[in-house]
Amino acid sequence: MLDFLARLLGRESPGSKNVAKERLRLVLVHDRAGVSPQLLQLLKNDMVEVISKYMEIDEKGLSVNLERADNQVALVASIPVKKMKRVAGNPA
Amino acid sequence: MSEVIVVTSGKGGVGKTTVTANIGCGLAMLGYKVVLVDADTGLRNLDVVLGMENRIVFDLTDVIEEKCRLRQALIKDRRFEELFLLPTAQTKDKSAVTPKDMQNICSQLREHFDYVIVDSPAGIEQGFQSAVAGVEKAIVVTVPEVAAVRDADRVVGLLEAKAEIRDPKLIINRLRMQMVQRGDMMTLEDMHDILGLELLGVIPDDEQVVIATNRGDPIVINENSLSGRAFKDIVRRMLGEPVPLMNLENGEGFFNRLRRIIGLG
Ligand SMILES: Nc1ncnc2c1ncn2[C@@H]1O[C@H](COP(=O)(O)OP(=O)(O)OP(=O)(O)O)[C@@H](O)[C@H]1O
Ligand SMILES: [Mg+2]
Numbered sequence: 001m002l003d004f005l006a007r008l009l010g011r012e013s014p015g016s017k018n019v020a021k022e023r024l025r026l027v028l029v030h031d032r033a034g035v036s037p038q039l040l041q042l043l044k045n046d047m048v049e050v051i052s053k054y055m056e057i058d059e060k061g062l063s064v065n066l067e068r069a070d071n072q073v074a075l076v077a078s079i080p081v082k083k084m085k086r087v088a089g090n091p092a
Numbered sequence: 093m094s095e096v097i098v099v100t101s102g103k104g105g106v107g108k109t110t111v112t113a114n115i116g117c118g119l120a121m122l123g124y125k126v127v128l129v130d131a132d133t134g135l136r137n138l139d140v141v142l143g144m145e146n147r148i149v150f151d152l153t154d155v156i157e158e159k160c161r162l163r164q165a166l167i168k169d170r171r172f173e174e175l176f177l178l179p180t181a182q183t184k185d186k187s188a189v190t191p192k193d194m195q196n197i198c199s200q201l202r203e204h205f206d207y208v209i210v211d212s213p214a215g216i217e218q219g220f221q222s223a224v225a226g227v228e229k230a231i232v233v234t235v236p237e238v239a240a241v242r243d244a245d246r247v248v249g250l251l252e253a254k255a256e257i258r259d260p261k262l263i264i265n266r267l268r269m270q271m272v273q274r275g276d277m278m279t280l281e282d283m284h285d286i287l288g289l290e291l292l293g294v295i296p297d298d299e300q301v302v303i304a305t306n307r308g309d310p311i312v313i314n315e316n317s318l319s320g321r322a323f324k325d326i327v328r329r330m331l332g333e334p335v336p337l338m339n340l341e342n343g344e345g346f347f348n349r350l351r352r353i354i355g356l357g
Contacts, residue, residue, distance in 0.1 A: 015275025021282050024238050028245055028286065 022071075029073040033066050040064055047077065056083040096198050096208040098131075098227040100251075102243030104214030106235045107265035110301060111323075112211040113141040114312040115231075118327035120175035121312070124206040127166065129197070131223035132213040133180040133189050143308020144169070144177050153181040153188045155197065162200055171313070176205075186218045191225030198226025216250055224251065230260035231292060236267055236278045245287055261292035263326065268297045269340050280337065293326035295319050296340055 033039060044064050051057055058080040067076045099112045109132070116128040130138040133153065139145040150165040155178075162178075169175035178201070181188060194210075201208045212223035224230070230251050234244040244262075251257040264283060271277035284291055295301075298319035304311040312323040318338075325335045 015271075015277075017272075017275050017278050017282065020238050020278055021286070024241055024278075024286055027238075027242055031242065031246060032249065 026068065026071075026073055030066060030068065040066075047079075051079060053085075055081050055085055057081055094202040094206050094208065095229060096202055096210070096227045097229040097231060098210045098212050098224050098257075099231045099233060100212035100220065100223065100247055101214065101233045101240070102216060102247040103234070103240045106240050107233050107263075107295070108214075109137045109141050109211050110305065110310075111231065111233050111263055111265065111295075112138060112209055113310045114323040115327055115330065116175060116207070116209050117142075117169075117172065117310045118312045118323055119207050119330070120169065120172035122327070122331075123174065125174040125204070126207045126209065127176040127178055127201050127205045129178045129201070129208060129210045130180040131189065131194070131210050131219065133219065134182065134185045135213065136180050136182050138211050139167075139177060139179045140308065141305055141310065142169070142177055144179075145308075148179045151179045151181045152197065153184055156189060156193045162197065171309075186213070186222070189219075189222050191222045194222045195226040216247065220247075220250075221254070224255045224257065227255070228257065230257045231263055232260045232289065233263045233265055234283070234287075235265050236272075236283060241278070241283060241286060248287065248289065260289060262287060262289040263292050264294045266297040267294050267340055272340070291337070292329055293322060294337060294340060295322045295326075 044062065047064065048057065048059055048062065061080040062078070064075065064077045067074050099108045099115075101108050112128055116126050120126045128138060128142070130136050130152070132138070139148060144167050147167050150160040152165065154160045155162050155165050166176045166178055169177070178197075198208055198210070208227075210223050210227055213219035232244050232247055232251075234240045248260055251260055262283070264280060267280075268277055272279055280291060280294055296318050298311070298317065300314065300317040301311050301319050304314060304317075304320075310323075311317055311320045312327070314320040322338055325338060328335045
């Protein structure tokens with residue numbers, strides 16, 4: 001009942017503008033990434049550099065993409081690992 | 093020092109030509125020397141919005157083809173001493189004006205005017221590319237709808253990438269107060285959040301704009317209209333005055349009053 005009242009009185013905006021804003025936010029994540037593919041390339045380079053400190057990876061098989069699922073956009077990376085490195089501090 | 097500014101949007105029909113005509117008139121009303129350049133070759137509108145359509149002899153493409161001199165193509169406004177229009181051709185297509193041509197024309201115009209304002213066509217193709225080629229600043233116009241804001245964002249990206257125009261200013265046109273109040277239209281804050289641009293101003297959706305356009309007298313001339321005042325405020329902000337945004341969003345609607353009365357507001 002209180003909830004209903006609050007809604008009726010506009011506390012929780014029941015209108016369509018929040019839907020609009022949310023859809024816009026999601027679509028722009030994609031659009032902006034598309035406008036500069038360089039950005040993803042730079043990110044890939046940095047990732048390779050960082051990950052290579054810990055493991056040997058197959059750079060050719062590496063893929064990094066923005067994927068969209070229901071209500072969010074995720075950065076999905078697939079990085080084939082060839083070999084783990086033995087790093088100081090790693091007990092293995 | 094003169095400023096060369098493009099008014100652009102990506103999406104069509106959101107109010108570029110209306111904005112160009114009104115800020116042009118607004119600046120001229122304050123005594124600045126202003127030339128408005130119609131870059132929408134093939135679909136020219138600026139002449140009609142300004143009420144100058146019967147006085148065109150030469151146009152931008154005649155200047156480019158050297159059929160006349162630049163100053164012969166400029167049409168002087170009857171209302172304001174210092175306002176001029178450079179119309180474009182209605183029967184040619186966008187390929188008649190190249191980016192190079194626009195650079196050339198804009199750099200000549202800036203020698204003689206305080207403000208050179210270019211009305212860009214919709215889209216991001218050749219016409220847009222030419223419109224932005226000779227400018228150093230941009231005003232991006234949008235309406236509070238998903239598709240228009242999305243296209244505006246695209247244009248902002250292209251302005252930076254292709255034309256090295258940073259920090260374009262945003263004008264939100266056709267805001268409908270009742271819709272904002274009932275939560276069915278994005279607010280200024282929402283759009284500022286999403287686009288991350290400095291807000292130059294907001295224009296209400298106002299039938300007076302249509303009436304003024306019917307007559308060929310831009311609404312900024314009309315002291316009594318809300319949209320006319322909104323355009324005046326924009327002009328003052330362009331000149332660097334810190335004019336607060338008009339409160340178009342929080343009118344005392346029935347629910348607001350009720351909320352306040354029962355202590356929820
Ligand atoms: N604030 C407003 N309130 C009501 N009507 C408006 C407003 N702004 C613009 N309009 C109307 O919307 C229509 C489109 O405006 P305008 O021609 O300025 O858009 P545009 O972006 O230049 O279009 P195009 O992309 O075709 O060049 C016109 O009929 C104009 O009168
Ligand atoms: Mg137009």
